[in-house]
Amino acid sequence: MSDKPNEFGITHLRHVDLAVPDYATQRAFYTDTWGLREVGSDGDLSYLAAEGSPEQYVIRLRRAADKRLDLIAFGAVDRAAVDALAQRLGGAGVPLVTEPGDLATAGGGYGFRFFDIDGRTVEISADVEVRTHRKVEEGESIPVRISHAVVNSTDIARTRSFYERHLGFRLSDTLHKDDMGDLMHFMRCNDRHHSLAIAHGPHTSVHHVSFEMRGIDEYLRGTGRVMRAGIKKVWGPGRHLAGNNTFSYFLDPSGNTMEYTTELERLDEDAWHPHIYDVDDPLTQDQWGTADPMSELIAKESFNDVDRGVFVAPPV
Incomplete structure (x- = not known):
């Protein structure tokens, strides 16, 4: 990514993950109407990419009984930044959901999760595989x-x-x-x-x-x-x-x-x-x-x- 990291090594917003009870309807909305492309599915998960973005996906849908925000994910410059940030947060008493390690979701990578002050789950990751993407052409009304x-x-x-x-x-x-x-x-x-x-x-x-x-x-x-x-x-x-x-x-x-x-x-x-x-x-x-x-x-x-x-x- 071209975004310059901030002082703690965070570079950019990667994706937002949503749990939805109307899973099939949501998949159809984001692909047929909103202009994202489903690049993978795994059981009750759907990974939706923006055509012009190197991110593996920008929205993840999960089939669930209750609607909720699963997490917000931000990129980090490298594994060392991930480790340093996890240590910093843990030392400050911020609840860690997971310790730094290999990620099991699409694109892999290395990261960890924590609860922010309001209780939402945040993920910080590095070394996520870059997705093959393309330039969005003139007149294409889809998200970049x-x-x-x-x-x-x-x-x-x-x-x-x-x-x-x-x-x-x-x-x-x-x-x-x-x-x-x-x-x-x-x-x-x-x-x-x-x-x-x-x-x-x-x-x-x-x-x-x-x-x-x-x-x-x-x-x-x-x-x-x-x-x-x-x-x-x-x-x-x-x-x-x-x-x-x-x-x-x-x-x-x-x-x-x-x-x-x-x-x-x-x-x-x-x-x-x-x-x-x-x-x-x-x-x-x-x-x-x-x-x-x-x-x-x-x-x-x-x-x-x-x-x-x-x-x-x-x-x-």
């Missing part, structure tokens, strides 16, 4: 790569502090509302504006997962294709101020919010200073003015269901 993941937390200051202290993430920008306080922290582990964001919500859950498209035309074509398929659109199309990226949000069949985006800002680490953006300013939410104004109803769509996987390690 996974862009970022956003999670809900009841205490976003605490969650932000955890990722800063233990994983070396840095704050890029904050969304704020005078009568509610900070609503979202955008966090980076490389020069992309955010690989992770932490949103204020009523419970721990997935807020949304975002996928990078080739360009504006492909982003709009993809948005239109998903709309024509009858998938519920939550918000968009528009362009955010924080990150300067485009957005179109949809609900997958399990009620997880998924986003198409493009042109996420890449930052000059030496010159960047975090901004605090007022969400009551219409330009903060949508510079173009093409999306519906943000409302409580729109916001609630991304609160998602209470995550049943909090402090419960996934079985695989």
Whole structure:
């Protein structure tokens, strides 16, 4: 990967793993409608890749009785960084789910898992086999790569502090509302504006997962294709101020919010200073003015269901 590692050797977001009760419906959505490609399956697991990404997969689906987030996976520069980070976390009292070792999932590699401060499972890995991929061509309205993941937390200051202290993430920008306080922290582990964001919500859950498209035309074509398929659109199309990226949000069949985006800002680490953006300013939410104004109803769509996987390690 071209992303420069942060101070603890973390390079980028690899994949987000979801457990779903409507497994067959979800597989069909992500392959037939969303534009990912199933590159492997193993019993009740489906590995879904983005055509332009060297990652083995960007979404993993697992058939389960309960909907939950299984884990969020980040890459590390090498095995030494994996070992050092596991030792650092363990020494700080962070609960390790697994010790560093060979991974049994698609692409192999070397990694470990732990619970973050909110109880979600996080995986750090290195030496994962690179997948043969290709350039996404002009007009192809399919995801090039996974862009970022956003999670809900009841205490976003605490969650932000955890990722800063233990994983070396840095704050890029904050969304704020005078009568509610900070609503979202955008966090980076490389020069992309955010690989992770932490949103204020009523419970721990997935807020949304975002996928990078080739360009504006492909982003709009993809948005239109998903709309024509009858998938519920939550918000968009528009362009955010924080990150300067485009957005179109949809609900997958399990009620997880998924986003198409493009042109996420890449930052000059030496010159960047975090901004605090007022969400009551219409330009903060949508510079173009093409999306519906943000409302409580729109916001609630991304609160998602209470995550049943909090402090419960996934079985695989």
